[in-house]
Each structure stands twice: as C-alpha cells, then as structure tokens.
Amino acid sequence: MQSITTAVQNSAKKLLEENKVDVVIGFKKGTIPLRSTPVFIRDSNDADKLEWNYYCENNLANYLRNKDQKIGVVVKGCDSRSIVALMKENQLTRDNLYLIGVPCSGMIDRKKVNRIIGDKEILETNCNEDSLIIKTKDSEQTIKLNEVMHNSCLKCNHKNPVIYDEMVAEPVSENSNTDFSEIKEFEEKPAEERKNFFIEELSKCIRCYACRNSCPMCYCQECFVDSTNPEWIGKSAENVQDNLFFQAVRVFHLAGRCVDCGACERACPMDINLGLLTRKLYKDTTEMFNTEAGANLEDAPALSTYNMDDPQPFLLKE
Amino acid sequence: MEKEPKIVAFLCNWCSYAGADLAGVSRLQYPPNVRVIRVPCSGRINPLFIINALRNGADAVLTSGCHPGDCHYATGNLVARRKFALLKNLMDYIGVEDERVSFSWVSASEGTRFAEVINKVTERAKKVGPNNGLFNKESGCGGCNQ
Numbered sequence: 001m002q003s004i005t006t007a008v009q010n011s012a013k014k015l016l017e018e019n020k021v022d023v024v025i026g027f028k029k030g031t032i033p034l035r036s037t038p039v040f041i042r043d044s045n046d047a048d049k050l051e052w053n054y055y056c057e058n059n060l061a062n063y064l065r066n067k068d069q070k071i072g073v074v075v076k077g078c079d080s081r082s083i084v085a086l087m088k089e090n091q092l093t094r095d096n097l098y099l100i101g102v103p104c105s106g107m108i109d110r111k112k113v114n115r116i117i118g119d120k121e122i123l124e125t126n127c128n129e130d131s132l133i134i135k136t137k138d139s140e141q142t143i144k145l146n147e148v149m150h151n152s153c154l155k156c157n158h159k160n161p162v163i164y165d166e167m168v169a170e171p172v173s174e175n176s177n178t179d180f181s182e183i184k185e186f187e188e189k190p191a192e193e194r195k196n197f198f199i200e201e202l203s204k205c206i207r208c209y210a211c212r213n214s215c216p217m218c219y220c221q222e223c224f225v226d227s228t229n230p231e232w233i234g235k236s237a238e239n240v241q242d243n244l245f246f247q248a249v250r251v252f253h254l255a256g257r258c259v260d261c262g263a264c265e266r267a268c269p270m271d272i273n274l275g276l277l278t279r280k281l282y283k284d285t286t287e288m289f290n291t292e293a294g295a296n297l298e299d300a301p302a303l304s305t306y307n308m309d310d311p312q313p314f315l316l317k318e
Numbered sequence: 319m320e321k322e323p324k325i326v327a328f329l330c331n332w333c334s335y336a337g338a339d340l341a342g343v344s345r346l347q348y349p350p351n352v353r354v355i356r357v358p359c360s361g362r363i364n365p366l367f368i369i370n371a372l373r374n375g376a377d378a379v380l381t382s383g384c385h386p387g388d389c390h391y392a393t394g395n396l397v398a399r400r401k402f403a404l405l406k407n408l409m410d411y412i413g414v415e416d417e418r419v420s421f422s423w424v425s426a427s428e429g430t431r432f433a434e435v436i437n438k439v440t441e442r443a444k445k446v447g448p449n450n451g452l453f454n455k456e457s458g459c460g461g462c463n464q
Contacts, residue, residue, distance in 0.1 A: 187411065195413025195452060224366060232366055233373075234455060241453055245369055248412060252365050255404050277412075284407050289400065303404075306396035308387070314406035316380075316422045316438060 001127065004052040004102055007168035008074055011100050016044035021072035021098050025063055027056040033122045034110045038063065050074070054127050057107040057150065059263045061216035065091050073097060076104035078152075078261035080161035081294030082216040085257055088294075088301055091219065101164025103172040106145070106153035108132060111271060113148050117141060151275055152262025155179045162295060180283045186276060198277075202244045204270040207237040211274055212250060214267035217257045224249060247277055255281045256302030259294040323377035323443035325352045327436075328367060330360045330395070333384035333425045340429030348433040349440040352380070359383065361394030365405045368419060372453040378418050378443035382435070385423040395423070414453070417446035 012024040028039040028049045036055040040063075041047055052074070060073050061082035075083065080099065086092045113122075113134065120136040127133070132148060134141045146154070157178050160171040186194065209225070212218045224232045225246055233249075234242040251258070251274075260282045265274040286292055288311055289302040329335040335356050341348065357363060360383025371379045381402065389395040402421050409419050420439050424432050 191410070191413045191415070194411065198412050199452075232370055239455065241373070241455055244412065245373060245453055248408060249366055249369065252405065252408060255401075280411050281404060281408065284404055288403060303397070303400055306393060306400060308396070310396070310399055311403060312386075312399055314403050314421050316420045316435065318422075318434070318438065 001053055004169050005050065008052050008100060008102065009047050009050050011166060011168060012041055012050055012072060013044045013047040015072045015098060016041070016047065020070070022069035024050070024072040024074070024100075025060050026050045026074035026100075027052065027058075030055065033125045034108060034113060052102060054106070054108040054132070054145070055110075057263075057266055059214070059216050059261045061086060062214070062263075064097065064216075065219060067096070070096050070098070072100060074100045074102055075161050075164065076102050077156060077158040077160055077162070078104075078259055080163055081158055081259035082261060083294075084162060084297060085217060085259055085294035085301070087297070089257075099161065099164045099166075101161035101167040103160045103167070103169055104153075104156075105159065105172055106149040106156070108145070108148050109150045109266075113143065116143055116148070150262055150266065152260060152265065156260075158259075158295065163297070178283075178286065180279065183276065183280050183283050186280075198244055199240055201272050202247060203240045204272055205237055205240075205243040205247075206270060207235070207243065207246070208269060210267040210269060211247075211264035214263040215254070216261075216263070217254055217259075218250070220253075247274070251277045251281050254278065256285045256289070256291070256304075257293050258282055320444070321448060323351050323440065323448070324375065325378045325380060325439060325443055326371040326376040327352045327354050327380040327382065327439075328357050328360075328363055329354055329424075330362075330383040330390075331356055331358050332390035333388065333423075334382035334432065336426035337382075337424040337428050337432040340426065341432045342429075344429045346429060346433040348436040351440050351443065352436050359389065359391050359394035360398040360402075361389075361391065363398060363401075365401060368405065369453055372414070372418060372449060372451075373455050375449065375454060377449045378420065378439060378446070380420045380422065380435070380439045382422045382424050385425055388425060412452065414451060415446045417442040418449065418451070 015021045024041040026039060027036040029051050030037040034055055036053060038058050039049060059082055060079050117134055122134055122136055124135040130145050132143045132145055157175040159174055233245050258278055268274060285302045291299045291302045363381055368379050383395045386396055422435050424435060
C-alpha cells in the first residue's frame with residue numbers, strides 16, 4: 001500500500017510539473033478513521049497529499065464529465081470501467097484523460113467494521129497484508145480483511161484497470177468468473193417473499209437520491225424523478241410503491257451500462273440492499289447478451305445494439 | 319358483479335395498431351377492456367410508460383409491435399426486444415405478477431391474432447384480479463398490509 005501511495009504521488013508530481021495535466025484527481029486521508037476522501041490536486045507541491053489505502057471507495061469517474069481541462073485520475077478497476085462506459089456514450093474524451101492505473105485489492109466497508117466492533121469509537125486503524133487492526137479507547141481488535149470488504153469488491157472480477165496510461169504496481173490476480181450466487185438464491189424464493197422483501201427494504205428509503213448522485217452513469221440533465229410535467233412519480237418517501245418505482249427505473253436505466261462498482265449501495269445512508277437490484281440487471285445483461293459493461297472499448301453497450309436471434313422469453317405464451 | 323379489468327395496450331403504429339384496425343373492419347369480437355395507446359414504434363416504449371400505467375391503476379399492460387425483422391424503422395423493435403426481456407425479468411424479480419405485463423408481436427395482417435391476443439390478455443387480467451400490487455399509487459402500502 002505504501003509503495004502504491006509513493007508511486008501515485010510521484011506520478012502526479014511529474015504530471016503536474018511537466019504540465020501534462022491541469023489537475024490530478026485522487027484520494028487523500030479523510031478526517032475520520034476508515035475514510036479517504038477524493039481530492040483535486042492542482043499544484044505539484046500538494047502531490048504529497050495523495051494516498052492509496054483500503055478506504056478509497058469512491059468512484060472517481062463521477063468527476064470527469066463536462067470538464068474542459070486535461071485531467072489525471074487515479075483509477076482502480078471499477079473506475080476505469082466506468083470511464084470506458086462513459087467514453088462509449090461520448091461523455092468523455094480519451095485524449096483529455098491521463099489514467100494512473102492502480103491494481104485494487106478491494107475496499108473496506110465501514111458499516112461492516114462498525115457491526116463487528118459495535119458502537120465503540122475507532123481511534124486508529126492499521127492495515128497489513130490480510131488483516132485490519134482497529135484501536136479503540138480500551139481495546140485493540142484484529143479483523144480479517146475478507147470479513148469487512150464491500151460485497152461488490154468480494155465479487156469483483158475486474159480488480160485491475162481495463163485501460164490506463166501507466167500502472168503504478170504489478171497487477172493483482174483476478175477472480176476467474178463472476179459470482180451471482182446471492183442473486184440466484186433470491187430468484188429461487190417465492191414471488192410473494194421477494195415482493196415483501198423489497199417493500200420492507202424500500203420502506204427505509206428517504207429519497208435522498210444519494211444512490212443516483214454517486215453513480216457515474218446517472219447523468220441525465222433532468223432525472224425522471226425530478227420531472228414535474230409529466231409527473232412520473234410521487235416525490236414523497238412515504239409511498240413505498242413510489243420508492244420501489246424509483247429504484248426499479250433507476251436500475252433499469254443502468255442496464256447494460258452499470259459496471260457493478262457498488263457506489264450506490266455504499267452511498268445509501270439507510271443501508272438499503274441495493275446490490276440485489278443493480279446486480280440482477282447486471283447478471284441478466286451479462287448472461288442474456290453476453291457483454292460486460294465497460295470491460296473493453298470495442299463492444300457496444302448491450303441496449304444500444306441487437307442480434308437477430310436475441311432471446312425473447314418475455315412473449316405472451318399462446 | 320365481477321369488476322372488469324382495465325388494460326392499457328401500447329400498439330405500434332405500423333403493425334399492431336393496423337392489426338387492431340383489421341380486427342375491427344373484419345368485425346371480429348374481442349373484449350372491450352383494452353384501452354389502446356398508439357405509439358410510433360415499439361422502440362418508443364419507455365419502460366416508464368409500462369410501470370406508470372400500473373401506477374395509475376391499470377390492471378394489466380400489453381405492449382405489441384411488429385415481428386422482429388419487420389420493423390418500419392428497420393431495427394426499432396430489435397432494440398426494444400432487449401429492453402423488454404430485461405424489463406420482464408426485473409418485474410418478475412421484484413414480485414409483479416406475470417399476468418400484469420404482457421408482450422406480443424402482431425403484424426398488420428393478423429387481425430384474428432390480435433383478437434386472440436386481447437382475449438388472452440383479458441383472461442389473464444381477470445385471473446390475476448385487480449391491481450392492488452406493487453406499483454398502484456392508490457393502494458397505499460398494499461404490498462405490506464399496513
């Protein structure tokens with residue numbers, strides 16, 4: 001981790017000194033433990049602020065659209081895939097980007113850590129190869145990294161950036177196939193149970209739209225939920241039906257575009273299991289149309305192309 | 319008396335709407351439960367339309383366009399087909415009854431088939447009963463019995 005931090009800092013310093021980019025977007029140490037925060041470095045003297053650790057969970061592709069500067073950006077696997085997906089939609093120009101690729105070994109989920117240590121205040125954290133050491137006021141606890149990784153990171157099969165201008169470390173080994181076990185398990189349940197589960201989950205929703213705002217692919221000028229003419233959807237969070245409507249259409253809009261980075265789920269302040277919805281669409285597009293969003297520069301996004309022999313199991317049985 | 323279901327049908331202008339027309343001029347009988355909305359192409363169907371129809375109280379929604387390969391705009395229904403496949407899966411996944419959302423391809427010459435499709439969809443809508451389910455805004459918290 002330390003070596004990656006140094007390499008990122010050196011790379012950013014060099015880019016800024018040589019005026020190759022106007023700004024480098026990366027992560028710096030956050031104000032609370034277990035948190036790194038995105039940072040915009042414009043001066044080469046500030047490059048030392050950059051960090052790389054297990055808390056760099058934000059998807060930095062979010063900050064790249066509608067900028068007329070040349071941007072250097074620190075990318076892990078999911079960031080790079082979002083960038084590819086945005087490039088396919090003509091939202092980004094490759095020439096304006098300099099991608100500092102970082103192999104990612106997964107990010108730590110603060111909520112999981114908090115569940116393990118309870119409501120004690122975390123004073124200091126330390127990470128080594130495979131465990132996280134948490135210091136609180138009167139105790140010290142060692143947790144296996146696998147237990148506190150984000151769900152999306154545990155199932156990730158693109159840990160290394162798919163495109164980059166330079167890699168700051170050796171690539172890490174990838175999971176060989178995508179694991180959709182939790183989705184398949186949920187599909188097996190009776191319809192009534194699935195329905196009740198979603199009703200229950202979405203009754204927690206406060207309609208803050210953090211899921212939408214944290215998503216690099218959600219960039220409509222006017223979102224359908226904000227539209228008042230036509231008013232597609234009620235604006236109150238009290239109507240669970242409307243909350244589910246919002247989520248269903250949100251994930252549907254991401255079909256074939258979502259790179260499964262998990263940013264929506266991380267952003268949710270109410271801890272709603274959004275992965276169960278987003279990953280369902282991700283699974284279906286992958287399995288039905290045999291494409292993975294953002295995995296390469298060649299394939300067209302799943303929903304903007306077609307095959308003559310696409311499956312049509314949805315038709316009315318006659 | 320049994321409550322008659324309300325069915326919203328999105329029909330493409332070039333095939334299914336003409337198919338409905340043919341059913342009409344051929345004086346074929348089919349249930350009057352269906353309310354037709356004419357759209358330029360099945361590719362024009364935004365999944366929002368379908369969910370919104372359910373939200374505003376439709377008991378079932380039928381979406382119909384030209385057969386794949388016959389689209390007036392060459393590829394409109396082929397692109398739509400991928401959307402429909404995903405939408406149908408998602409609807410099933412979150413627990414919307416299979417009978418609420420139907421899709422079919424009906425060409426301009428298939429007047430008889432159009433009548434059959436409407437018969438079928440109406441039958442299905444009656445079988446599943448009124449829409450108090452997931453998306454109906456009037457049903458309050460219908461899904462969780464509160």
